[in-house]
Amino acid sequence: MSLWEPVDPFRIAMAAADPVDLADGPDPEAYRPSCVELPAVSVASGCTAVESCGGFTGGAEVIFFKPFGEASQTGQQVIAFSNADSFLPAWRLWGGWSDAEGLGFRVRWWQYDQFSTGTTLGVDFTSRLIFQKLDVEATQRVQYRLWDILYSGGVTWIGNEMALDASNVVGTDRWRLDAAGVTVGLQGIRRSRRFEHWRLQGSSQFSGVFGNGIAQTVADPIGDQPSSMGAILEFSVGPRWERSIGGGATAFAGGNAEAQYWMTGLGAVEDGVTPDGQGPLGLVGLSFNV
Numbered sequence: 647m648s649l650w651e652p653v654d655p656f657r658i659a660m661a662a663a664d665p666v667d668l669a670d671g672p673d674p675e676a677y678r679p680s681c682v683e684l685p686a687v688s689v690a691s692g693c694t695a696v697e698s699c700g701g702f703t704g705g706a707e708v709i710f711f712k713p714f715g716e717a718s719q720t721g722q723q724v725i726a727f728s729n730a731d732s733f734l735p736a737w738r739l740w741g742g743w744s745d746a747e748g749l750g751f752r753v754r755w756w757q758y759d760q761f762s763t764g765t766t767l768g769v770d771f772t773s774r775l776i777f778q779k780l781d782v783e784a785t786q787r788v789q790y791r792l793w794d795i796l797y798s799g800g801v802t803w804i805g806n807e808m809a810l811d812a813s814n815v816v817g818t819d820r821w822r823l824d825a826a827g828v829t830v831g832l833q834g835i836r837r838s839r840r841f842e843h844w845r846l847q848g849s850s851q852f853s854g855v856f857g858n859g860i861a862q863t864v865a866d867p868i869g870d871q872p873s874s875m876g877a878i879l880e881f882s883v884g885p886r887w888e889r890s891i892g893g894g895a896t897a898f899a900g901g902n903a904e905a906q907y908w909m910t911g912l913g914a915v916e917d918g919v920t921p922d923g924q925g926p927l928g929l930v931g932l933s934f935n936v
Contacts, residue, residue, distance in 0.1 A: 700750070704741035709904060711736050711758055711931035713775055733931055734760040736777070748787030752798065755780050758929065771812050776822075777908065777929070778805035779853075779878070781829050795834045802829040802853045804878065806910045806927075818862075823910045825857025825876055835886065843889050847900060851880040859910075876910040882933065902933045 710733040736759075742752030761774040783800030807822040831851040838844050859874040886900030906929040 700743070700745040700747075702741070702743050703752075705739075705898075705935055707738040707740075707756075707933050707935035709736045709738065709756075709758075709931055709933040710734065711904075711906075711929040714928040714930065715926070732762075734758075734762075736760075738933075738935075742785065744785065744787060750785045750787070751783065751800075752785055753780075753782050769812050771810060773811070774807070774809045775927075776805065776807040777906075779803070781851075781853075783829065783831070792837045792839070793834055794837070795832070798829075798831040798833070800829060802827055802855065804853070804855050804857075804876070804910075806876075806908060808927075820862040821859070823857060823859040823874055823876060825855035825874070825910075827853060827855035827876075829853040831880075843887050845886040845888060845900075846883075847886045847902070848883040849881070851878075853878040853880075874910070876908070878909070879907040881905050884933075897936075899934075899936050901935070903931075904933050905930045 712733045736757060738754065738756035740752055740754040742750055744750030756777075756779050758775065758777040761772060763770065763772045765771070780803045781800060782802075783798040785796055785798045787794065787796050789795070803824075803826045805822070805824050807820070809818060809820040811818045829851060831849065833849040834847070836846045838846075855876045855878070857874065857876075882902040882904040884900060884902035886898060888896055888898035891897045908927045908929070910927070
């Protein structure tokens with residue numbers, strides 16, 4: 647520096663306060679931003695609140711489902727005989743973890759286990775429908791404009807059972823499939839510019855499974871145990887409200903219209919020369935999550 651160059655008092659003060667050579671630029675550590683909370687990512691039918699610093703997530707859900715079956719299949723006959731064509735509760739639990747880059751995992755369990763009774767042509771019928779599903783998945787969260795998106799994929803186990811009891815006349819028929827396979831999903835939430843705490847959430851999930859089924863009838867109480875393939879489709883969409891409660895945590899509550907289609911393959915089970923099994927079953931209803 648020339649002896650005649652004007653002295654900059656601000657530069658001298660900064661150099662005295664911070665011995666870092668200003669010619670080399672500012673200390674990057676001094677300008678590193680702290681973790682900032684981002685809007686929560688909705689994982690509809692498995693929703694989690696995730697922020698940019700990562701952490702654990704979890705929630706619970708109550709679903710009121712109405713079952714359906716194809717008219718030509720045993721499943722629909724069971725539903726009709728026992729008056730099971732009403733909205734009955736099921737439940738779902740989930741938990742997981744995500745790092746600051748959005749990579750994580752989640753575990754989800756849901757179960758529908760209901761029975762109904764009815765009388766047809768003087769015969770008392772009792773039916774039982776069971777749907778069980780356990781998902782263990784890796785997840786990746788990404789953000790695009792006003793969208794928060796979660797990709798997921800992993801392994802799944804399902805249990806699907808239907809029983810029809812007319813013991814005062816004939817006896818009990820029972821069909822069940824226990825199977826395992828893979829599952830993939832896409833969940834997302836769309837933030838609103840106008841309404842700060844309100845979101846639109848949605849999800850879709852596909853699972854392909856393979857396992858052993860059992861078909862026990864009055865004529866064959868021991869039952870067949872055939873191998874069977876199956877597929878499950880799940881869809882949901884609905885509003886969600888969320889608010890930061892401090893400490894990087896986000897509270898949320900929401901509701902969805904949800905539909906599931908279970909093609910469990912039991913309709914292809916052969917008993918002699920006549921197809922014997924429940925066939926595809928569907929579930930339609932409303933869910934509420936926190």
